[in-house]
Amino acid sequence: MSGGGSARGGPTRPRIDEEETRLLREIIEEYCGVTLAEDGGFLLERRLGARLDELGLSSFLDYYYYLRFDLRGPEELNALVERITTHETYLFREQFQLDAFSRYVLPELAGRDGRRRALSVWSAGCSTGEEAYTCAILLRGSGLFDGWALRVVGTDISNRVLATARAGVYGESSFRTTPASQRARYFEQREGGARVIDTIRRMCSFHRVNLLNPAEYDVVGAIDVIFCRNVLIYLTPAARHQIVEAFYDTLSPGGYLLLGHSENLLHVNTRFEHVHFENDLVYRKPAEAIPGGTSPR
Ligand SMILES: C[S@@+](CC[C@H](N)C(=O)[O-])C[C@H]1O[C@@H](n2cnc3c(N)ncnc32)[C@H](O)[C@@H]1O
Structure with a gap:
């Protein structure tokens, strides 16, 4: 699994691998039905990198465990869905x-x-x-x-x-x-x-x-x-x-x-x-x- 610091020891944003993408995709679909596009891993990495920092988590696998097993998991699942869903809308559409x-x-x-x-x-x-x-x-x-x-x-x-x-x-x-x-x-x-x-x-x-x-x-x-x-x-x-x-x-x-x-x-x-x-x-x-x-x- 990916994560951790850079070669120089400074903090870097964790990268997401295929298995982590699959696990996160699964938990999101189970929760609200939203399915990630082909480049889902890239989207998760881009939209959630800062969130992992805030939570002090060093990999997307840790984030998955947090969502699944931490008492604050359900609340975090909400926050995650907020970050990845499209909210585009306007008056008198269509x-x-x-x-x-x-x-x-x-x-x-x-x-x-x-x-x-x-x-x-x-x-x-x-x-x-x-x-x-x-x-x-x-x-x-x-x-x-x-x-x-x-x-x-x-x-x-x-x-x-x-x-x-x-x-x-x-x-x-x-x-x-x-x-x-x-x-x-x-x-x-x-x-x-x-x-x-x-x-x-x-x-x-x-x-x-x-x-x-x-x-x-x-x-x-x-x-x-x-x-x-x-x-x-x-x-x-x-x-x-x-x-x-x-x-x-x-x-x-x-x-x-x-x-x-x-x-x-x-x-x-x-x-x-x-x-x-x-x-x-x-x-x-x-x-x-x-x-x-x-x-x-
Ligand atoms: C693109 S907006 C559509 C807004 C409006 N219906 C329109 O056509 O302009 C899609 C909305 O669906 C919501 N959404 C996605 N999955 C949902 C679910 N499982 N339950 C409730 N709302 C959901 C998202 O949060 C988002 O605000």
Whole structure:
């Protein structure tokens, strides 16, 4: 195994070998399903070198033992995942899909017979919250739900991004595809960025949920639509399957699942039915159980 000091006796960052990469890959996949790309060892070395220094560990094998067997291991696993996951996101991302959501999904949900005049949307893997606020803006802006109880729940495995989500203050890069009219209407300029207005913030709540652990889904409650975009793409096929199944069990009958444009369920064995819109494909839990609901088949 690698590690230790340099030939001159000064401190050097430990190098990671194949076996250490395999062990760390295994523990990360087990914990949250995230799988490392081909150059995973390089990523771990680059992102965790300083952390090993902080912990006084001289090799990645020691770090692995720390994660597995130290009492602080579970907490460290969280910190590790924070360091290696991609949190890229922005408001009004993938506009063509949001159009399909607004044009087809929302009117259908609003028009169902016997509804309880309540609608809940879950942004699963919400990162810093832009997707959750986008959903809330679309629900409110649709004008279809006046007098309804509207709820958007954002969840992520990372506490750091959730803190930003709760603050709801964004810099320019979050607005790269936001229509100017929406920005003017739903955000107020503050020192340090633009803050989402209170009417929208009040519709949203944020919680820590590891999607690979359905026991944690309880905080989300009954859900009509799940947005899980640009999350599954980073996970192992087994984790994807497990999460999609858990989504199915969590959704209300007739509820929708929307994935990112580069993700689909073609290779996932699923009970969801496919619903094709003009420019988008979404997934629906069969509607049989809804009073007055229609099945697309
Ligand atoms: C690239 S961001 C996607 C943000 C947003 N959904 C979007 O499309 O713009 C992926 C997020 O998924 C989260 N994530 C990855 N694995 C997760 C897991 N097992 N449980 C919960 N969140 C997870 C990461 O922390 C990250 O914030």
